[in-house]
Amino acid sequence: MNALDLLAEREDMISPGISACVGCNVELTLRIVMKVLGPNTVLAIPPGCMGGVGVVGWNKRSGAKVPVFFPLLDNTASMLAGIRLAYDAKGKDANIVAFAGDGATVDAGFQALSGVAERGDRIIYICYDNEGYMNTGYQRSSSTSKGSWTSTTPVSKDGHGGKRQNGKDFPMIMAMHDIPYVATASPAYVPDLIRKVEEAMKVRDGLAYIHVYNPCLTGWGIRAEESISVARLAVKTRYFPLYEARRREFRITVPVPKPLPIENFTSRIKKFSHLGPEAIADLGKLAEDRYAFLQSLCRGKDNNA
Amino acid sequence: MNEAEKEYISPVGEGLYSANTGDWRTQKPEIDQETCSRCGTCLIYCPTSSVRRADGRFIINLSFCKGCGVCAAECPNGCIAMTREAKR
């Protein structure tokens, strides 16, 4: 089924009215992911934007049409592993899925996720990476880009400050756990996202991890209608390459043979507005370095573009 | 769940909770069906799933549409206009 038919025909599994910010591409990502996963799914939404906007529900009401719950910020992966064990014990099957922000994934939730990866618990873990704790007003996470203004890495009136460190290359860290499936995805590349969720559903022997890059309109300072175009520019500048890896087999799924200059991406985002040309060039260099590293992992494939 | 069990002892939610997000809208999208190429880009990218397909045409349901303008910005034919929402 092509992406349009799938999205047009499948039932929306999330409440029609959730309080995500106007234009939020995480809301979009969640609705798409859940249409692909379908009703035979148990969904974990740890504290973060999607929990805060009501996907788990409010006062004896649910925000989703599938079983949904709040794990703790730091135990999403292990709670899901427990659900899988219970299902195995009872001879039942379902998609056991996390939809978690980067804070619950790359920071506090990392140990539990790494443990699940190593043990081979069969769950699908989707991280919506908006580079920080957006639900509480954008505090830095270890996924936040270098230079970013955040409420905990503020910028002085004369333009000094912002985060001093690069973000973790988290999908690569997950790939190095040798799990059956790792992918990066973008709300701007919907067919690619859908296919990757379908691939994750096929995994029978361990963790499937998908890392979605979701520029945050409110936190980063992006116009609502540019929600998708900025996400697209992250890919087109090679800042966030789209690839997948099965154990050690890497493949770039959306090659970017002629990257756009990094400024095309950063200039649309207010959190970088205090940065001078050198700092912006550093972000461009990081993108090129990471892309080159990724290409080296894809050696021998036809997508070295 | 039977009625006795409705007396929840632990925090459980049943039935759908929906915020009235249509109320947030300050501008609303309108598709010009004459120039629309029926590509479905608006349906694919609508964050609130407010676009549906009927008889090959794409129709916006404003009930939960927050008026973000993504559909208009992404439409390859420029056939979606955002107009100011009248005061309610």
Added chain:
Amino acid sequence: MSEIAVMNGNFAAATAARLARPEVIAAYPITPQTPVVEYLTQFAAEGNLGSKMSEVESEHSAMSILSGASMAGARCYTATSSQGLALMYEPYFRASTLRLPIVMNIVNREMISPQSVWGGPQDSLTLRDAGWLQIYVEDNQEILDTTIQAFRIAEDQRVLLPINVCYDGFYLSHMTERVEVPTQAQVDGFLPPYIAKHQILDPARPMAIDPLTSGYLVMEYRKKHMAAQAAALGVLAEVDREYESLTGRSWGGAIASYRMEDAEYAVVTMGSVTGACREMIDEKRSRGIRVGLVKIRCLRPFPREAVMRALSTVKGFGVIDRNVSFGWNHGIVYQEVKAALYGADRIVPSVPFIGGLGGEDITMDLVSTACDTMIEAVDAGKTIHEAVWLWSPRKGVKL
């Protein structure tokens, strides 16, 4: 027929867990609980344990996995000690407030610092207000029997709360005793499968577990949680009676009294120190001193009425605590007992004792001296408000 075996406390706990047929086990090894995990994995390797087991990377994940499994309707078991319990505090508190009937043995070990791996119930006592049921036991037979009963109590529809069966590290965990083991058929008859009715993660019956909740509903859930704690006292007694009819062994319910019928004085204990105190009581009795013993088995819920009844008829009592309540200058059990007596017709003199921290032995001599100190204070009509410390003489150490 039941089988007589010689086993240490950890083996008794692991055996009880095996007989209870949990569907999911997740446990992380920590001294002195480690052998429990080893025994369980060995049972599984021999094909004698059908549980799904997870070799987790931490206690935090152990409790998290069981929380998920319990929310999906599975019977769950784990065990831990000390720092492991401290690490799992976050999902531990939540397991009770989500009403997940998980069974966990706590092999009591001192909390650091100073660095220590030896016994003491400071670990679980510090978490007494986290909403779990907590039972403390005295010997290996009681570990086995109570751990089996714990599943029945926790999963009872009137209770639906997680439960700890706590036993002293090394004193019980690593000491061998004679233990009578019921047959699998006996346990199966006693313990029907767990069916989750109050909540379930199941696509066939979609629901949200733990949506965002307003304060007035939080109060409603807390009130029901408290009522379930209270209900557990009756269920505990019921389960004890049924188990007795099955095995001939009763542990007395929430408290167990020894030679209290005509007692003028009482010594209150919890855990393995009770054994030494029983002998001490016999010795005092042989000299005509009318002293008895009250063993607290159930600390949560606290058996307020039973404790009040047992202690308001004596002239006075002492409480031996193997733990401290910082800020009170005495132990936690003493504080609990005192609170229970507030409703009594008369307030009798009492003496708090602290001893046996960090695995330090509480000898016959020490409990005997404690008893004498208590009787002296009681006869003088005097309550001692700050703990009397039970020190063993040490060569060359001035205390």
